[in-house]
Amino acid sequence: MSRKTITLFMWGYQVYYRVVVQLRMNNVLEELGVAGAGAECLLVGAKIPGESKPYEVCVEPEDGKWPLAIFDGLLTAIESEVRDHPLRNIWYGDEPSMRDKPENIRRDSVRKAVQSALATYDSENDVRSFAGEPARVGGYYIVPVLQLPDGLFHRFKPLEPITDASPSLIHSAVAQVLRDAHDELLRPDPGRGLIGRSRSADDIVRRAAADFMHTPALAIGTQNFDGADLFERFNLISSLMYEGTEGTGRMLLANPDGPSVNVLLELSEPVPFRQPRWARKVLQMASSETALIADCEDILGLGTIADGFDPWTTQNVFTVEFHGHYHWSLCCGEEVLLVSRFGAPSLPQERFPRHRLIDTFRRLFDEATNEDVEAFIVLFDTAVAQHHGSMLVVARDAADEADRLRGQGTRIAPVKLTSQLYRHVSDIDGTILVDPHCVCHAIGVILDGAARPECTPSRGSRYNSGIRYVRASDIPRMAVVVSDDHTVDVIPVLRSRIARAAVEEQIAALESSSRDNYHSAINWLDGHRFYLNQAQCDRVNAALERIRREPMEVGSVMIDWREFEPNPGLTDDYFENDE
Incomplete structure (x- = not known):
């Protein structure tokens, strides 16, 4: 051998x-x-x-x-x-x-x-x-x-x-x-x-977040910083309720004696972070206009960023934004550096990738104009920005559905839905029903639909009702579900379009690979199984079988890849138009 x-x-x-x-x-x-x-x-x-x-x-x-x-x-x-x-x-x-x-x-x-x-x-x-x-x-x-x-x-x-x-x-x-x-x-x-x-990976990420949270203290020159785990301290503060309310507000990490902040109210006795319940109590004083002032050890008072001061340029003042229960972020100027939700740190993410949202909307509703797409994006952003949950359903048959569901909602005279109108009508329970041109036909609708395998008890009723309703008909429908915990879901999310040439390129790379260098190609193909037809699946399986038969070195490991099979849902719509 x-x-x-x-x-x-x-x-x-x-x-x-x-x-x-x-x-x-x-x-x-x-x-x-x-x-x-x-x-x-x-x-x-x-x-x-x-x-x-x-x-x-x-x-x-x-x-x-x-x-x-x-x-x-x-x-x-x-x-x-x-x-x-x-x-x-x-x-x-x-x-x-x-x-x-x-x-x-x-x-x-x-x-x-x-x-x-x-x-x-x-x-x-x-x-x-x-x-x-x-x-x-x-x-x-x-x-x-x-x-x-x-x-x-x-x-x-x-x-x-x-x-x-x-x-x-x-x-x-x-x-x-x-x-x-x-x-x-x-x-x-x-x-x-x-x-x-x-x-x-999650253990490494938590440790990385804890280490990174030492950076603000060093950047602002906090005296006698004891190396405390600010990541865990802010997690604990954000998790606490005060008289039944979640903690929201801003905290500025800065040198209170420096030029970066204006101190409007100074506490005679600083509130140490190591006393989280006390810190949570004073967080109640913070608002969108006035923030707590702290130096990475203690809360010192209330104040604002100095006029004309650019935090990103000087990088010696940081904002901790408390968004709600167990949810906070660290920023420098407009740049979000870290987000923590329920103790899990991450980098900032779009609530839903904009390009995926637009692509899904256009493919579901080919009658929509550019103006319709822009109007839909405005409604999406309005729904996401609100402090409470809501659901928006776009349906090609919205007018007929408003009539069918009139006993489970409030029909209205068709009207183009604006951001301002959305904020008003979303204050009542139920779904807002619009057509692909963002014309609203009903509000406060209780949706119907049979149970689906995609439904899950781990998600709320709003999410599961969106799944049931959208999947109940072959007529194109789309649901935007904003949960009370600020989770955003779009139903359905169509797979991205890719170039046919990209699939062929990776298959060819696999066919010319050996056990030593096949990893990049097979990892890509494994993540894009949906896009392979029968002939391409056969080629991948044959290449994997050839690689399996190659001799293995002592200490080496090879993954036993699941056999590739064509997906019956694959259509030409999932590929980019050839130039």
């Missing part, structure tokens, strides 16, 4: 280790609300001085997109970093720290040299590389490197770099994954059995 030879060999589990670290990073990003980010991992091995090894530098994967030429002169660069390292001028008062200093300097120098070597590659390929802390394995300093698309940092803007602080929740999450990756390198046979020891 033939076996694959690793030319740039560092240790036996290097392939498996790299794949698991890459998978972990993508799972963490998905937990943060960024699915399909496409984070990648590479390993760089720099020969340890004095070791006898055939290669000075190794890269895993050796046949991937990172050629060895990227790291030409790496060992020389490491020695230069060692000579100029700032720790060389630091003296410690204890013997163990002085003993460890040379090795700590060298490891940090390896990391810096690898990070620097990737700078040109990053700019040419629109990615950002994060080099983790090295560890000695198999005669090499092994540096795990995570690469993320640069577009992520345009979508979720980071703060300016701050010493000893993460500039974004993404940076903090990357640091957590790299920390775990380094810890694994310190074990015998790193990578062997790694999945069983891995922290869950």
